[in-house]
Amino acid sequence: MATWNFDSTHTNAAFSARHMMVTTVRGQFDQVTGTLTFDPQNLAAASVEATIDATTISTGVGDRDNHLRSADFLDVANHPTLSFKSTNVEITGDNTARLTGDLTIRGTTRPVVIDAEFMGQFKDLYGNQRVAFNGKTKINREDWGLTWNVGLEAGGWLVGKEITIELDVQAILVTEQVPA
Numbered sequence: 001m002a003t004w005n006f007d008s009t010h011t012n013a014a015f016s017a018r019h020m021m022v023t024t025v026r027g028q029f030d031q032v033t034g035t036l037t038f039d040p041q042n043l044a045a046a047s048v049e050a051t052i053d054a055t056t057i058s059t060g061v062g063d064r065d066n067h068l069r070s071a072d073f074l075d076v077a078n079h080p081t082l083s084f085k086s087t088n089v090e091i092t093g094d095n096t097a098r099l100t101g102d103l104t105i106r107g108t109t110r111p112v113v114i115d116a117e118f119m120g121q122f123k124d125l126y127g128n129q130r131v132a133f134n135g136k137t138k139i140n141r142e143d144w145g146l147t148w149n150v151g152l153e154a155g156g157w158l159v160g161k162e163i164t165i166e167l168d169v170q171a172i173l174v175t176e177q178v179p180a
Helices: 062-069
Strands: 002-006 012-019 023-029 032-038 047-053 081-091 096-105 108-123 129-140 159-173
Touching: 023 062, 032 159
Parallel strands: none
Antiparallel strands: 002 032, 002 159, 012 023, 012 159, 032 047, 047 081, 081 096, 096 108, 108 129, 129 159
């Protein structure tokens, strides 16, 4: 099995949630790191570990970003990272799989399933081997203790409970150093 490190400049963790029951707020985390153990000929044996710097959350609105960093939501002062560690890969098609793993947010770890697609392997302009994946899942934020909300006068809630997470991962093959 080869080891691949996430290329943080070409890896993205994005999210979206309903706002006031009718519109969608989108955002992302600007720092995602991780390691992938992967052989394109044996997708079922793949594993991944990823860490997201929660302080880098960005929705394009500074006040909202600060609120999401606060104890009402991610509580980055006490929980500066989110993490994911895979526990199983189930092949669902030629280039698709269901990746099961443990997602940790605010110190709470729960299982999630990510529908993943292998986008391919290629050589970059500098001769490095790269692989790319896309993934998507939905979670109920309250399962991780993110329960802050405000009831709306007309009914419903200010912030939706369901969060859609979309991942674009590009990773670079770690070349093994041969002792001299």
